[in-house]
Amino acid sequence: MHTLVYDDITTAADRVVGHVRPVALAGPTERGGVHLALELMQHTGSFKARGAQNFLLAHREAGTLPDAGVTIASGGNAGLACAWAAARQGVPATVFLPTTAPRVKVARLRQYGADVRLVGTEYAEALAACEEFARTTGALASHAYDHPLIAAGAGTLLDEIRRQVPGLDTVVVAVGGGGLFAGVATAAGHHGIRTVAVEPENCRALDAAVQAGRPVDVTVDSVAADSLGARRASATAVRAAQRDGVRSVLVPDAAIIRARQALWDDRRLAVEHAAATALAAVAHPDADALDAGYRPAPDETVCVILCGANTDPTDLVAP
Numbered sequence: 001m002h003t004l005v006y007d008d009i010t011t012a013a014d015r016v017v018g019h020v021r022p023v024a025l026a027g028p029t030e031r032g033g034v035h036l037a038l039e040l041m042q043h044t045g046s047f048k049a050r051g052a053q054n055f056l057l058a059h060r061e062a063g064t065l066p067d068a069g070v071t072i073a074s075g076g077n078a079g080l081a082c083a084w085a086a087a088r089q090g091v092p093a094t095v096f097l098p099t100t101a102p103r104v105k106v107a108r109l110r111q112y113g114a115d116v117r118l119v120g121t122e123y124a125e126a127l128a129a130c131e132e133f134a135r136t137t138g139a140l141a142s143h144a145y146d147h148p149l150i151a152a153g154a155g156t157l158l159d160e161i162r163r164q165v166p167g168l169d170t171v172v173v174a175v176g177g178g179g180l181f182a183g184v185a186t187a188a189g190h191h192g193i194r195t196v197a198v199e200p201e202n203c204r205a206l207d208a209a210v211q212a213g214r215p216v217d218v219t220v221d222s223v224a225a226d227s228l229g230a231r232r233a234s235a236t237a238v239r240a241a242q243r244d245g246v247r248s249v250l251v252p253d254a255a256i257i258r259a260r261q262a263l264w265d266d267r268r269l270a271v272e273h274a275a276a277t278a279l280a281a282v283a284h285p286d287a288d289a290l291d292a293g294y295r296p297a298p299d300e301t302v303c304v305i306l307c308g309a310n311t312d313p314t315d316l317v318a319p
Contacts, residue, residue, distance in 0.1 A: 004182055004188040004236050008152040011157070012054040015061075016153060019053045019088070023160045025303070026267070034282055034296065035303040036162050040271050044108075046308030047154055047180055048081035054153030055142055056085045065091055065292070068139040072096070073130035075176075075226050076105030077122050077308055078144035083114035094133060096126040102226055105310050122220065140282075144235035145179030155183025161303050163190060164317025168195040171248050172294065172304040173247075174277040175232035177208045180307060185240040196294045197241060197248045198281040200224050200256060205233040207248050210241050223253045227274035227308060248295050255280040264316045272311035278304050 003246045021042050027035030043049040059065045069092030072082040079095035086093035094115040109116050119129040134141035158237045170186050175181045177196045177213035185195040200222035201211045220229040263269040
């Protein structure tokens, strides 16, 4: 099994430069305070474009992109990124989603030219169908999060943040299956930066794995489950979470909903619940309680990654 290292991330950064949008930041300019990494402005509306480009470009370089194209199972965002990257590479994409995937994501997938197949009610069921499709057609199987090329591509985000936030102490990131977390935590650890991994209380695959010492299956039931609803965290993410300088915290759905609404009220940013999950950790009123959130020190410089914007904004209430 490949162990993700910082060199994987620098290689990915060299590969995807010019293919993805450099992250924009918002927030304080003085020492201390919370910055926001606006990765919701990335191609396809989420950080997933980084890993998808790295994955397909690496296979293009190696001459291993089959005529049958690429296939992936996704809650939505990884499928969008895969379909977009496949279109850039001129290969077909077949995307498997659970029937519960947001309609806005399904519609955008079809706009990218993907063959969309809705299977089951959870990501795991869509994944099983995707694996069978890859076996029978010869399509290249990508993964929403559990692949070193995907995680390394996602990890390119951290160095872009560092260049814009000198003296960065802590990065806060939402966790589903753990691709973004694993990449970011690997890069952050190389630079001595703390990583706070945030999950909904009832989508806690990483937290459960850390407690068990290995990946385990969990039930998923959260307002953010469409993006963070992986039953099991990747082994790469679990290894990253066991390193020094990483803290895992949980937040309730009510805090996620408040954080998402606050981003709309205060900044007119319409983000998906997964993006608001990361912010909920530092905005949680019980952040001093164990595992309830993360309260930065007064002089601590923090960046919260807002990872995606593929959401239906009609439930955001006008202030």
